[in-house]
Structures are given as structure tokens and as C-alpha cells.
Amino acid sequence: MTHPSFPPQDNPLASENSFENRARIVPRLIAIVDDDPLVRASIDSLVRSEGLPTAVFAGGEELLGFDRPGEIGCVVTDLNMPGMTGLELQGAIAARGWTVPILFMTAFPTPEAQMQALAAGALRFLTKPVDPDELLDAIGQAIA
Amino acid sequence: MSHVNTAGRSPRAPLFRSDRSIALAALASGLTVFALDIFSPLQGAVAVLYTSTVLIASWSNRQAATVLAGAACSLMALAGFWYSHWDAPLGSPAMRLGVALFAIAMITMLSVRHRSARDTLAEQARMLELTHDTVVVRGPDDTILYWNEGAERLYGWTRAEALGRPAQHLLQTVSEGNPMAAVDLAGTWSGEISRVRKDGTRIVLESRWLARRDTLGRETGIFETSADITRQRAEAQARRQSEERYHTIFHAAGLPMLEIDLSGAKAAMAGAAPQGIEGSDGAVIDIERVNRAAAKSVILDANEAAVQLFGVNERADLIGGSLLRFHTPAAEQSLGRLLAALVAGRRDIEEEAQFLTESGALVDVVTRLTLLEDDDSWSRLLMLCIDVTERYRMQRRLAQAQNELTEVNRTTTLGQVAAFIAHELNQPLTAISAFASSGKRWLAREAPGAVEVADCLDKIALSGHRAADVIARVRRLFRKGETEQVDVDMQVLIRETAGLLDRELRESAVTLHLGAATDLPRVTGDRVLLQQVLVNLILNARKAMSIAADSPRDLWIEAARADGMIAVDVIDSGTGLLCDPRQIFEPFFSSREDGMGIGLSISRSIVEQHGGTIEAANRPEGGARFRFSIPVAVQTATA
16 A cells, blocks of 8 residues: 555656755655545545645554655544554654654544644644545645 | 238127127116115225226227216215215225225226227237238247238248247348347347248348337347348349440440430420421421420430541540531431431331531431330430441442443443444545545646546545445344344333333432333334333433422333333423424434434334334423334234
8 A cells, every 4th residue: 555656747756856955855745544445545636636745554554664754744644543543653653753744534533532632743633524625725734 | 801800809898799788887887886885884895896887888999988987986986975974074984985086096097098008009910910011020039929911921931830930940031231239239220131931932121120128128029020122122133234234235336326315305396296397208397496406415325436436536525415516417307307206206216317527527327216214205315326428438439330331321322323423424425525626626737637537536426335335234223124023021121121220210319100001912122222212211201300400200101002002101290392292303303402312313213113103292281201102012912
């Protein structure tokens, strides 16, 4: 599942990721983590339609095993997933020292989970069904 | 009795049976002596014989007769002298007259004195015989001289057996100290002695001894009277032992015990009709009066356990004080019931109460009050306190846990359904929404991505199917065929469900009335789902009745057979339905802020799935009635 897919055209990384410019390039890869294939695919399609590169993962463990974490500009993750939950993923990312903005989506929001996520530095906590424009806005803020 | 009578009558010459014959004899005797005096040549010497007349007269029961005879005889002697010697000079006839008059006077006087002495003695003898106490006279050598009927009865020896025997030999007297010495010294002694009866049993006597003296003051024996106090002594001993045992138990017991004096409280309660303060019957308790009465209670004694219960330092801190010191408002009702029970004449009362200890802790106790005295003065009551604080605390904790569990159960059952629907529908909705938005963006690009758009539309259709699947799965949850199909005895189910919710109903002070119908046919269905209907309706009724604080809280659950169905009525005395009764079964309709509005909706689904109906209505007398009907099971319906 860890197949970064790029928009067929207008690939910013393809044109700008030259060796000498690398240091000043803001990472723009959007990591999408959701165990539901349809949801994952729909968010992937949405983000790509906005012209951003994506990488999709079926769970937190897959993301943590990703070989180019430095390119990730934002993580969009589901909260309730089998295995590692979204909150555990957030903790693991922090433990690895990755300073990447995280957006949560959930179909079953609880105040506790929301407070914990935001307290740990999550950028947004979105309730499913997610408003696509709101999600794209949040992603835009994350990589700005 | 004949014995006593003869002893009481004065001894009388058998010759004369009446005062009349005595008078005639005396008269004859007097006239004879007079005739002799006048006509005999003895010249007055016979006048001395007048004394016989006086003696005859003295046999009568009247002293006056004796005196009269004496006077008459003296006159006759004087008359005889005058007749024979009136003209003679004073000489020997006059001397003889003087002797005769003196003799008559002496005899008269002696007769009169003897008469009264005899009467007194006779009276005393009668009294000695009459008394139930023993009267025994002992000579100086301890020989028994007198032995009354009381002595015969008590010691078992007859008078004939006892008289002349040495008293010590017969009675084996044992006494504390030396009564004989005391009698010698003071002339009298009284105290307890023990003696042996003829049958060999030893008895305890309360005895009084009196020295018997002759006219010169020499002691001639002992006059004694005794009463049997063996039984009193045994009873007193038993009482003392019982009292000692009571005190030992009182002070050694691990249970807190108090002795209280409520005589003051009784006075304060005086005039209070028992029915006026009968708390348990729901009548009004006059709290003011109860408090006044409680203030007048006095603690007479307390044991160590009570000292610990009330958190004071020592018994003296309690004794003399009032129970009011540990009073709590919550205890007022129970104290009122307690006093009411006393007023109503009950002697053993059990009541739950709450006290505030010296350390400020609240203790729950079960008190048991017992009147110790037979009289009705309430002057001494034993109050036993069983500390049930810990038990109550456990009960409360248990009730709370049970409540939480029930609540959790309910929210999880409904919450799980809600969460399942929310989650399962949100996923495809999220996908549809994102794909739609994404497709639009692909189309809007300068070079529209036809492949991407097509993919988006495919996925939207897929997501739609998936949402429909979710709905189908939820429906299947309640669809016939996938649920359990067993014969269900509705009455057993009602009883079980009521038992499950017993705690909740009691917490809300709801009185449950279960119908008494028997032998109802069974219905076919899913026990768990049908129970869910009952739970929903019962809890719904409880909520409806909890809204108004002062309304009666009665819940009736009745099952009856009606047109091939079993109809179950759940009737409450609450506020009734404020809206259209048909509306309340709609999903997500709730009249309460905390209600999810799906309980009744789910109930309807379950009932309809069982081929039944459910309806709600307001009762004319207030409250609401929910009725659901489930068809009778086929085999039992035809059987």
C-alpha cells in the first residue's frame, strides 16, 4: 500500500526536487492512513485532484515503516483502526522526532479522544462524514 | 374453727347456761343469805356468805352484774344488821358487819379484775391462734410450752408432738450471731434464722424473740413468733442473680447497649393520640413533639460498646445526658415511629435510626427498645443498637454499582446500535462526499482527468451500495428468522424483568403491582428482545413518574389473553403523555432531554417483528398506559 502516487501532470516534486534545492523545499507529500479502502481511496483522489502528492497507508505501522518520512508534509489519519489507533500513531510519530502536522478523522468522536489528540499537537480533529473542502483547507494550512 | 371458738369463750359453770339463770341463782343465793342473816341466831356472821352471790353474778359476762350484786349484797348486809341490831350499841355484830362488807367489796373487786384479765387472756390466745405466723413459747430450759396452729402448719409437728420437747432438738435452729445473748441483754431479738421442719427440709424464718419474765423480772423463757421467708429469700436471690447476670451481659456485650429513662418523654407525649403520630402509616408525625420528648430522655447507663459507637471517651460522658445530643434530622422520623409504638403500648420495638457521633461521623443503627419495668412509666428501657453503617454503605455501593451497570447496559445496547449505524454509514458517506468533490475538481482542471472522474463515479456507486448494505444489516438484526424462536411464558418474563429492575424501581420509590393472571398460553419469540421491550417500557414509566416529585408512583404490569394474543399492559401513575401517543414510537422522538428517542422505536420494531402491536394512551385517571400484544404460540393456541 505504500505506493506514493503522483498526479500525472504538474508534479512539483518531479520538477523541483533537484539535489541542490532540496534544503529549502517544503515537504508536500500527504500521508493518508485509513483501514477502510473506500475512504482511503476517496481522500487520496480528493487530495490528488488538488494537485498534491499522496502516499496511502492501511494502518499506522505501515506509515512508520515508510522509507521517506522527511518528504511527508502532513498526515491525515483515521482515529479508530484495528491494530494501532490514530492516537497511538501520533505518539509514535512524536517519539521518532518527526515534526509533522497531523489531521484526525473519525466516525465516532469522543470528547476525550478529541482533547487528547489536540493536546498532543494535532492540527485538526474532523468528524466523518468529512466535508471535503474543510479537509483540503486543513491540509493547505498544514503544508503552508 | 370450733377450736378457736371454744378457746375464745369464757369458761362458765355448766350449771348455768344463760345470764338469766345466773341472775336467778344469784338472787336466790342473796335472799337465802338475807333470810339466814335475819332469822338465824348467828347474828350477822352469815353476811360473809353474800360473797357467794357476788361470785355467782361474776360468772355472767357482764362486769356490771358483778358490781350490782356486790352493791345489793352490801345493802342487804346493812339491812340485816339494822333489822337485828339497830338499837344495840356498837359491838361485835358491827365488827362482823364490817368484815362481811369488806369481804363483799374484796370479792366484787377481785371478780371484776379477774373477769377483765380473763377476757384479755382469752383475746390474746385467740389472736395467737389466728395468726399465720408461728407463736412458740419456750421455757427457761428450752422446753416448748406453747405451740400455736401456725407452728403446727409451718413446722409440721402437732401441738401434742411439740409440747414438752426441747426446742433446739426439735427445730435445729441455726442463726447468725447469738440471739439468746441478745434476749438476755435487751429482752428482745429479731432476725433471720433457719430451722428444720418435720419432713427434714430446712426453711428460712424471719423471727422475733421476746423474753418472758415473771413479776419479779426473772426470765422464765422466751416467747417467739416467726414467719416463713424461704420463698421470698429464694426469689430475692434469683432476682439478684438475674440482675447480676443482666449487668454482666450489659457491660460485657460487644453490642452497644443503653439504658434510658423515657418517663419525661412519656409526659411530653401525653395527649398525643397514637394514630396522630403513626409514621409508618403515612400519617403526619408531629416532629416538634418528638423533639421535645427526645430532649427529655435520660441515659441511665451505657456499656463500652455504646461508648465506642457514640465516639465519647467514657461511660460517664453518656450517663445522665440525652439522646438528643446525637440526634440527626434523619433520625426524627424513626424516633417518632418509636415513640408512637410505645404510646400504642408495644413493649419491644425495632426501628432503624441514624446518629451523629461525637466525632462527627454518621452511623446507621438498627435500634431495639425493650421496656424493662413492668409498669407503664417508661422509666427504664433497654436500647440495643446494632451498627449497620458498614452494611448500609455496602448496600449503597452495591446499589450504585448496579445502577451504573444498568445504565451502562442500557446505553451500550442502544449506544452500540447507534455507534454501529453511525460508523458504518459514515464511512461510505465520507467516501461518497470525498469522491464527488474530487471528481468535480478533476473535471475542473485544465486537462480534465477522465479516468480519475470515472474512477470517482464508480467509487461513489460502490459507496452507495455499501451504505445500503449497512441498512440491510441493521434491518437483519431485527428480522424474523435470524432471531431466537422459543416459547416464552410472558408472566415469567415479566417477573424476571421486574426482578432485574427491582433496585431501580425502589430507588425511585416506585411501587410495583404485578398482575395475578395464571395459566396464560405462551408466545413464540425471542426472549431477549421481548425482555428489551419490557425493560424499555418499565424504565420509560419510571422516568415519567420521576418528573413530578409529589405524584403517586405506582406501576402496574398485567398480562392477559385477548383475541389469540397475550396483551401486556404497563401502566404508570405519572404525568401522562404530553404529545400525540402515536408519535412517540417514531425513531429519535423524545420528550426528554436525556432520552435518545429510540427506546420506544426499537420496542415497536421488536413487537412488530413478533407479529404484534404496541400502542400508548393516556388514562383518564392520570398516567399513561402502554400495551403490547404478541400472538399466542401456534401449538399452545390450538392445544
